[in-house]
Structure formats: C-alpha cells, structure tokens
Amino acid sequence: MSSEPECHELERVTIKFAGDSGDGMQLTGSMFSDESAVFGNDLATFPDYPAEIRAPAGTVAGVSGFQVQIGSVDVHTPGDTADALVAMNPAAFKANIRHIRKGATIVIDMDSWTEDELQKAEMEEDPLKTDLVSSYRIIQAPISKMTRETLKETTLDLKGKDRCKNMFALGIMFWLFNRPLINTEKYLKKKFEKKPHIIDANIKVLRAGYTYAQTIELFSVNYKIRPAKIKKGLYRQISGNHAVALGIIAASQKAGRDAFLGSYPITPASDILHELAKYKEFGAKVIQAEDEIGGICMAIGAAYAGDLAFTTTSGPGLSLKAEAIGLAVMAELPLVIVNVQRGGPSTGLPTKTEQSDLMQAMYGRHGECPLPVIAASTPGNCFEFTLKAAKIAVEYMTPVILLTDGYLGNGSEPWLIPDMDKYPPIQSRLPKNNKKPYMSYKRDQQTLSREWCVPGMPGLAHRIGGLEKDDRSGHVSYVPQNHEFMVRIRAEKVERVVDQVPDQKLIGNETGDLLVISWGGTFGSLLSAVTEMKEEGKKISLAHINYLNPFPENIEEILGNFKQVVVCELNLGQLHTILQAQFPNINFLKYNKVQGQPFMIGELKWHFASLLAGGDL
Amino acid sequence: MSTAKAVTEEKKITRKDFMTNQAVRWCPGCGDYAVLVSVQNALAKLEKNKDDVVFVSGIGCSSRFPYYVDTYGFHTIHGRAVAVATGVKTANPKLDVWVISGDGDSLSIGGNHFIHAIRRNIGLKYLVFNNEIYGLTKGQYSPTTKQGAVTKSSPHGSLDQPFNPASLCVGAETSFYARVTDTNPKFMTEVFIEAAKHKGTAFIEILQNCVIFNNKTHEQITGKEFRDDNQLVLKHNEPMIFGKNKDKGIVLDKTELKVVRIGENGIKESDILKHDAHADSPNLAFMLSRLTLPQYPIPVGIIRQVERPVYEEQLHAQIKQAKQEKKAVDLNALLNSGDTWEVD
Numbered sequence: 001m002s003s004e005p006e007c008h009e010l011e012r013v014t015i016k017f018a019g020d021s022g023d024g025m026q027l028t029g030s031m032f033s034d035e036s037a038v039f040g041n042d043l044a045t046f047p048d049y050p051a052e053i054r055a056p057a058g059t060v061a062g063v064s065g066f067q068v069q070i071g072s073v074d075v076h077t078p079g080d081t082a083d084a085l086v087a088m089n090p091a092a093f094k095a096n097i098r099h100i101r102k103g104a105t106i107v108i109d110m111d112s113w114t115e116d117e118l119q120k121a122e123m124e125e126d127p128l129k130t131d132l133v134s135s136y137r138i139i140q141a142p143i144s145k146m147t148r149e150t151l152k153e154t155t156l157d158l159k160g161k162d163r164c165k166n167m168f169a170l171g172i173m174f175w176l177f178n179r180p181l182i183n184t185e186k187y188l189k190k191k192f193e194k195k196p197h198i199i200d201a202n203i204k205v206l207r208a209g210y211t212y213a214q215t216i217e218l219f220s221v222n223y224k225i226r227p228a229k230i231k232k233g234l235y236r237q238i239s240g241n242h243a244v245a246l247g248i249i250a251a252s253q254k255a256g257r258d259a260f261l262g263s264y265p266i267t268p269a270s271d272i273l274h275e276l277a278k279y280k281e282f283g284a285k286v287i288q289a290e291d292e293i294g295g296i297c298m299a300i301g302a303a304y305a306g307d308l309a310f311t312t313t314s315g316p317g318l319s320l321k322a323e324a325i326g327l328a329v330m331a332e333l334p335l336v337i338v339n340v341q342r343g344g345p346s347t348g349l350p351t352k353t354e355q356s357d358l359m360q361a362m363y364g365r366h367g368e369c370p371l372p373v374i375a376a377s378t379p380g381n382c383f384e385f386t387l388k389a390a391k392i393a394v395e396y397m398t399p400v401i402l403l404t405d406g407y408l409g410n411g412s413e414p415w416l417i418p419d420m421d422k423y424p425p426i427q428s429r430l431p432k433n434n435k436k437p438y439m440s441y442k443r444d445q446q447t448l449s450r451e452w453c454v455p456g457m458p459g460l461a462h463r464i465g466g467l468e469k470d471d472r473s474g475h476v477s478y479v480p481q482n483h484e485f486m487v488r489i490r491a492e493k494v495e496r497v498v499d500q501v502p503d504q505k506l507i508g509n510e511t512g513d514l515l516v517i518s519w520g521g522t523f524g525s526l527l528s529a530v531t532e533m534k535e536e537g538k539k540i541s542l543a544h545i546n547y548l549n550p551f552p553e554n555i556e557e558i559l560g561n562f563k564q565v566v567v568c569e570l571n572l573g574q575l576h577t578i579l580q581a582q583f584p585n586i587n588f589l590k591y592n593k594v595q596g597q598p599f600m601i602g603e604l605k606w607h608f609a610s611l612l613a614g615g616d617l
Numbered sequence: 618m619s620t621a622k623a624v625t626e627e628k629k630i631t632r633k634d635f636m637t638n639q640a641v642r643w644c645p646g647c648g649d650y651a652v653l654v655s656v657q658n659a660l661a662k663l664e665k666n667k668d669d670v671v672f673v674s675g676i677g678c679s680s681r682f683p684y685y686v687d688t689y690g691f692h693t694i695h696g697r698a699v700a701v702a703t704g705v706k707t708a709n710p711k712l713d714v715w716v717i718s719g720d721g722d723s724l725s726i727g728g729n730h731f732i733h734a735i736r737r738n739i740g741l742k743y744l745v746f747n748n749e750i751y752g753l754t755k756g757q758y759s760p761t762t763k764q765g766a767v768t769k770s771s772p773h774g775s776l777d778q779p780f781n782p783a784s785l786c787v788g789a790e791t792s793f794y795a796r797v798t799d800t801n802p803k804f805m806t807e808v809f810i811e812a813a814k815h816k817g818t819a820f821i822e823i824l825q826n827c828v829i830f831n832n833k834t835h836e837q838i839t840g841k842e843f844r845d846d847n848q849l850v851l852k853h854n855e856p857m858i859f860g861k862n863k864d865k866g867i868v869l870d871k872t873e874l875k876v877v878r879i880g881e882n883g884i885k886e887s888d889i890l891k892h893d894a895h896a897d898s899p900n901l902a903f904m905l906s907r908l909t910l911p912q913y914p915i916p917v918g919i920i921r922q923v924e925r926p927v928y929e930e931q932l933h934a935q936i937k938q939a940k941q942e943k944k945a946v947d948l949n950a951l952l953n954s955g956d957t958w959e960v961d
Binding site: 034037038040183187227230231232233234235236237246249250253258260262279280281282283284285287289290291293294297298299300301302303304305306307309323324326327331417418419420421454455456457458459460461462463464465466467475476 | 637639667668669670671673674683684687688689690691692693694697700701702703704705706707708709711712729730732733932935936938939940942943946948949951952953955956957958959960961
C-alpha cells in the first residue's frame with residue numbers, strides 16, 4: 001500500500017483536458033465540471049474545439065480542449081493558465097503547453113507517446129527528453145493499456161475499449177482533486193440507459209483511474225477545494241446557448257404567445273435550435289429553414305401573425321439577414337435576432353470567440369435603420385437578456401439584436417434558477433377598437449409603438465409592407481416630408497427604449513485613475529482583473545455595458561470622473577469608435593485582442609498597470 | 618359593430634367585398650388586372666371571411682397585388698414572400714395564406730424558398746405571374762426568358778437556358794401544380810378555387826403578359842388564332858384532346874407522349890390518354906411539364922393534385938402530442954429540470 005498523500009487546500013484551480021477530437025474531451029471536461037458544481041464549487045468552463053469535426057488524428061489541428069476553473073471563492077473565468085493538464089497525445093501537449101503554469105501537474109497517456117504520434121504532432125524533439133520536464137510535474141500514465149486491461153473481461157471490441165480511456169483520465173483527476181464520483185456514475189447510467197454494458201465499462205474504467213492515482217506513488221499530494229460560499233438556492237449547470245433557449249420559452253409564457261424560431265444551422269449558435277426543438281410541449285414552433293434568410297423571413301411572418309418570434313445565428317448569418325431586418329424595422333414588427341458571435345470575417349474562426357459584430361449589429365443595414373442592441377455577459381444571464389430583448393421587441397414593436405458569443409454560448413457556469421414569478425409580464429399593445437379605416441401606424445404616445453394587429457382580427461384587415469408608410473394610416477407614401485418624419489420617428493422610438501434600460505452600474509469607486517469599459521462576454525475576465533487590482537490598492541473601476549443601443553442614460557456622468565478611460569474588446573475597437581463619436585469630449589483609450597480567445601486576466605492587469613504608471617511599464 | 622361573419626349572413630359576398638380603395642397602378646393592358654379580378658371572384662365564390670385571408674407578396678409588378686385586395690396583406694422583400702408566408706401559416710394555420718410572386722421573384726432571387734416550400738408542402742396558395750421578363754426594373758431577362766431573347770441586359774440575345782417552372786415543381790415533389798393563362802379569367806377562377814381547397818402548397822403558374830417589356834411573349838399560346846391548337850386543357854380523368862376541331866390528342870408512345878390525329882391511322886377517341894392528376898407517380902406530370910411548342914401543345918389546368926402530409930399540420934400535431942405526453946408545462950418546472958443541486 002502506498003503511504004497517505006498530503007492533502008493541500010486550494011482556493012481555486014484551473015484544469016485543462018486536451019486530446020484528439022475523437023477522444024471525448026468535451027464530455028470529460030463537462031463531467032468534471034458537473035461533479036464539481038454539485039460538490040458546491042463555483043466554476044466557469046471554456047470548451048475550445050477545432051472547426052473540423054475530425055481533423056487528421058494526432059495532429060495539432062485536431063486537438064480539442066476543455067478548460068474549467070473551480071473554486072471555493074467566486075470564479076468569473078475559466079482561468080488564464082492551467083494548474084493541471086491532461087494530454088491524451090503529444091499534439092494535445094504541444095497545443096497547450098504554452099498555457100500551462102510552470103510547476104503544474106501534467107498527466108499524459110504514455111501509450112500515445114510514440115515516435116509516430118510525435119511526428120504527427122510535428123514535434124522534432126521529444127519534450128520528455130528535454131529540460132522542459134523539470135519545469136512541470138509530469139505523470140506518465142499508461143492510460144490506454146490500463147483501460148484495455150481493465151476491460152479485458154468485457155465483450156467490447158478494441159475500439160470500444162479505447163473509447164473508455166477518457167474515463168481513466170477523469171478518474172485520475174477526480175482523485176487528484178478529491179472529487180466524489182457519485183454524480184458522474186449517475187450521469188453515465190442515465191446517458192447509456194439502453195446500453196448497460198457501456199455503463200459498466202465506463203464506470204469500471206473511471207474507478208480504475210481513480211484507484212490507479214491513489215495507488216501509485218507518483219502523486220505525493222492531492223488537493224482539496226472546499227465548496228464556495230455562493231448564494232443559497234437551487235442551482236443547475238447552464239451554458240449560454242441553453243440559457244437563450246430557456247429564455248425564449250420564458251418570454252413566450254410571459255407574453256402569453258407561442259414561441260416561434262426560424263433558424264439555420266451555424267456554429268456556434270446551433271445548440272439554441274437543438275435545445276428549443278425539444279420544448280414542443282411549451283408550444284414552441286421551431287423550423288429549420290432552408291437558409292439564413294428563410295429563417296428570419298419565417299420569423300417575420302410568424303411575428304406578423306402574432307407569435308413571439310426569434311431567429312438565431314452567428315456573424316455570417318447576421319450578414320445574410322440584414323435586408324430582412326430592415327423589413328422588420330419598416331413593418332415595425334417584434335422580433336429578436338440572437339447573434340452568437342464568432343471570429344470573422346467570412347468563415348473566419350467558426351468555433352472561436354470574438355466581439356467583432358457590434359458594428360454590424362448597430363449599423364449593418366441599408367437606409368436609416370436603427371434598432372435596440374443588447375449583449376449578455378455571462379452564460380447564465382443569456383436567459384434574462386433573452387427575456388429583456390423579447391420585452392423590448394414586443395413593447396416597442398421593433399426587431400432587437402441580442403449579442404452573445406461563442407465563449408458565452410458554449411461556456412457554462414452554475415446558475416441559480418430564477419423564480420419566474422418575479423419577472424414582469426411582456427405586454428402587447430393590441431388594437432383597442434376597430435374604427436374604420438384602421439390606422440395601422442397610429443402610435444402610443446410614450447413608447448411610439450404601433451399596435452400589434454394580426455391577421456384574423458375581425459374588421460381590421462389592412463396592408464403593410466417594406467415601402468415607406470404614411471404616418472398613422474400606414475398606406476404607401478412617397479411624400480418627401482412624410483419619409484423624413486417616419487425616419488426620425490423610427491429612430492426616436494429606439495431612443496425611447498432607454499426607459500427600459502437600467503442605469504449603468506459601476507464596479508469600484510465613482511472617481512479614480514482608470515475607468516475600464518467593456519461589454520458582452522468579456523465580463524468575467526474584466527471583473528477578475530479589476531477586482532484584483534482594486535484589492536492591490538489601485539484606483540480602478542469597471543463599467544461593463546449590457547445595453548449598447550440605446551446606452552444607459554447615466555453613462556456620460558460616469559465617464560467624466562476618471563483620469564483615463566480604456567475600452568477593452570475582442571475586436572479592433574468597435575465600441576471604442578461608437579463611444580468616441582458619441583462622447584467627443586472624453587479621450588477614450590483602447591485595448592484589443594483578436595485571437596479568437598478570451599482575455600487573460602494577467603494580460604489585462606499588465607496593461608492596466610502600464611496605463612496607471614503612465615505607460616512606463 | 619358588425620363582424621365580417623355577420624355580414625355574410627346578411628348579404629351575398631361579391632367581388633366588391635375584396636376590392637380596396639387604392640388606385641390600381643399597373644400599366645394599361647397588363648395581364649395582372651385579369652388575375653386580380655379572378656382571385657377576387659374566387660374569394661367571393663368561396664365565401665371567404667376577409668379577416669382570415671392574408672396575401673403575402675415579394676417584389677415586382679405583381680407584388681403590388683396585396684394593396685388591391687381588401688384582406689390582410691404583407692408586401693415583403695424580393696424573393697422572400699414564400700418564406701414570410703411559411704411563418705404566417707405555421708404561426709396560425711387557420712389563416713388562408715396566398716403568395717403573390719413573379720418569375721424573377723420566385724425563380725431567381727427566391728429560388729431556394731420556392732423549392733423548399735413545395736417540398737415541405739406547407740398550406741399556401743402560391744401564384745407565380747410568369748411574364749418571362751423583369752418588369753419593375755424595366756426589362757431585363759428573367760430565369761424564364763426564352764434563349765436568344767433581346768432584352769435591356771441581353772442586347773445580343775439571352776444566353777441562359779430558361780427554367781421550366783412545372784418541371785421544377787415536379788422535381789420538388791409538388792402536391793399541386795396548375796398552369797393558367799391571363800387571357801382566360803373564368804378558367805383562372807375555377808383553378809384558384811380548386812387551389813384554395815387543396816391542402817398543402819398549391820402552385821399556380823400564370824402565363825401573364827407584360828404589355829410594355831415583353832408584349833405577346835405568350836401569344837402563341839394565348840392568341841385567339843392559336844389557343845385552340847396550342848393549348849391542351851387538362852381535366853382529371855378526361856382524354857387529352859385539343860385542337861380547333863377537337864381532333865387532336867395525346868397518346869403514350871413507349872416512354873414519350875405523342876400528338877396524334879383522331880381518325881388517322883386508325884386512332885380512335887378511346888385511344889387517347891386520359892389525364893390523371895391524382896396519380897401517385899409523378900411521371901405523367903413530369904412528361905406533361907416537358908411539352909413545349911411547336912411540337913406539342915402547352916398543357917393548362919391542374920397537371921398534378923395529390924394528397925401528401927402537410928407541414929403545418931404535422932408540426933402542430935407534434936406539439937399537440939408533446940403537450941399530451943408531457944403534462945407539466947409549467948415554466949418553473951422546466952427551469953428546475955435536469956441535474957440540479959441545492960446550496961444551503
């Protein structure tokens with residue numbers, strides 16, 4: 001028997017699972033995260049996978065990774081650098097070693113560490129034979145062999161046995177970080193309900209991995225991460241895409257209307273379509289359209305007929321939908337367009353995150369065509385911003401763009417399940433009387449919204465369309481003054497959405513040396529960086545914006561109270577340009593990254609420190 | 618306030634009930650007028666409640682149509698009418714949804730939505746005005762323009778092989794395809810009424826004349842002196858006989874349709890092929906779709922009319938079934954579903 005290892009307690013730890021696309025690393029990472037969530041840790045995840053479904057096996061291009069940070073304290077990001085790495089082959093090692101902390105534990109599958117595999121990963125030198133080894137604690141485990149050995153009594157063929165090797169790696173990590181196995185075993189039993197031999201095999205290998213780690217003396221320590229002190233209540237694990245789907249159902253119930261989704265498959269947004277298609281019992285009408293344009297046009301038709309309509313997409317799809325969005329603006333119909341942003345332009349980086357569609361969302365249409373734009377900032381709040389987008393769309397009779405991104409869409413976090421009774425209803429403005437002729441563009445004094453008059457309503461038959469309308473009657477009008485009036489009133493309607501926008505919150509003091517501005521999916525990184533620097537005594541504050549059009553009313557007041565203002569975005573400065581144009585008296589600095597990867601806390605802190613030191617770092 | 622239904626009980630619905638006070642702005646002599654009248658007559662004969670009827674159009678001359686029919690109407694964007702209409706019909710299957718489009722709108726920019734609507738068999742009445750030209754943009758060749766035609770954008774003759782809308786429809790698994798001419802309003806009305814009763818996508822190609830940019834493009838089919846010999850009027854279960862003297866007919870010769878003369882070479886009326894619009898196999902419909910002048914007459918009428926599962930009915934059936942199977946449709950229950958854990 002081995003001697004009892006020491007058990008060190010950690011506040012937080014970042015773990016990365018990496019392997020070939022076919023090695024099941026996404027599932028392995030999710031299972032580790034779920035187990036930790038149930039254990040009570042706070043956490044954030046970051047699945048990072050290639051665009052190719054199966055790139056050539058063993059190549060760096062085919063490496064799929066899943067990073068998770070767990071903590072006994074608040075966790076806002078999946079972590080900058082990993083404290084532990086599982087590398088199922090040399091390519092996974094090569095692709096990730098730059099992002100591994102010196103001194104970290106690295107578990108490699110020794111059975112894949114062959115000349116052949118090293119070559120596929122284009123590694124000229126075996127890193128295990130270099131000085132690199134001394135910088136890490138490398139555990140060379142014969143994962144494949146042990147897995148086959150564990151399953152030698154089973155009827156599974158070799159391929160089937162090898163498919164279980166991720167469970168061996170997971171077992172090792174469960175021991176190393178003192179996780180229970182209960183939830184994972186429960187999950188496996190449910191997932192393979194109809195294949196009991198697969199359940200047995202996976203659980204056997206999982207336990208074998210755990211026992212292996214416990215038995216060998218390679219690990220002198222293991223770690224404990226106590227449950228976090230998070231708000232009391234019922235939790236579930238949620239990704240941004242899943243949260244949008246639930247938000248759609250919630251909004252439909254709050255509005256008392258059927259949900260309709262017209263959508264076309266596109267990475268990384270398709271999961272919303274998959275998820276919503278399951279909720280037929282809630283009356284959700286989901287159509288997978290023939291193309292992106294079909295998707296939004298069906299949604300426009302459904303909105304015209306009285307459904308609460310959505311279309312979901314990513315950057316290239318938003319480009320294709322632009323003309324139809326113009327129709328929704330002109331026809332003044334409620335519609336929510338969800339754009340899960342990815343790296344662009346063109347096909348760009350389909351599986352990687354970016355914030356480069358802000359300008360497209362704001363201005364990417366012909367004509368004067370403003371609409372409200374809002375952005376979610378955590379996987380969980382994709383839910384409430386979907387609800388909010390729907391509320392604005394219906395109550396102002398306008399299309400609304402909701403921006404999320406691949407990082408939020410695929411990333412997940414523990415989510416305190418909201419009490420729906422606390423959310424306000426979504427109120428449609430229905431025709432009050434059917435006096436003839438019907439005035440389809442008569443507006444509410446406060447919101448400037450027209451009525452939602454749908455086919456089937458008796459006595460109100462009327463025609464609308466993409467041609468300019470006469471104010472009030474809605475008839476086609478080419479009168480010059482009427483066009484300008486309508487252009488201005490459509491713009492003013494969007495400005496009045498500000499009544500629905502809460503004041504911009506500030507994290508930190510109201511005055512100081514540096515105000516950091518950010519928006520959308522970068523919230524976790526920025527919050528962590530600014531919080532750490534505040535704790536270090538820096539006079540730094542954060543304004544993270546969710547409402548991009550219109551901006552919160554108090555934003556200008558906030559801006560003037562800092563010596564420097566820097567706008568941080570995963571693009572070349574799109575919000576920066578908008579803010580600079582809108583508030584010309586403030587000198588906005590910018591900090592940008594366009595690598596398809598989220599901000600690292602470290603790089604943000606370094607840059608902020610440099611600004612605070614007058615750029616002398 | 619009397620509802621539209623109350624009105625029906627009081628007096629007979631006429632075409633006038635479907636006319637708006639908007640001035641109709643097509644060119645004098647345009648074929649669209651006859652289609653408008655025929656549609657309005659069909660709606661009156663069907664005693665439709667105008668509040669339950671929606672006309673959805675794209676862009677082009679014909680797409681102004683909704684402004685002239687006193688029902689609900691939505692004049693959308695180029696090529697997308699049928700996609701918008703798909704949303705309308707799926708959202709509310711009780712509505713009578715008519716799509717108004719043209720050869721440019723449906724076969725060029727909207728080609729994708731056109732084939733997919735037909736394959737889904739969504740309950741739309743889909744009218745395509747085929748004048749073989751772009752009229753609203755003033756005279757460019759369209760996907761149905763004859764090869765060699767000189768237009769503004771093809772000064773040396775159009776190079777494009779034109780589409781055959783009927784063949785496309787058959788290829789896309791159409792459940793209803795009919796062809797009519799703008800010169801025969803009575804016949805149009807009859808076909809529109811049949812289309813209105815059809816479940817699923819009823820596609821009607823209207824051979825329509827553009828008096829300005831492509832005048833008389835269908836003259837060989839619709840002209841008084843040609844029509845009897847050049848039109849094959851199809852009626853289900855009736856022999857395919859045509860010609861001024863009703864002496865010509867269609868027979869099946871091996872794998873091809875062939876024109877024969879009754880009384881010649883021992884051909885009797887009973888030898889003539891009977892039209893079967895309801896055949897399971899689309900083969901006859903496809904053969905009919907290939908008939909072109911001058912070798913053959915042009916078939917008009919309902920070429921194909923079969924029953925096939927209807928998209929919106931199936932979708933709503935799935936929803937109904939899910940509601941029955943999963944009794945809990947409480948939002949809080951949905952949010953609380955899946956793997957949850959309590960933090961205390």
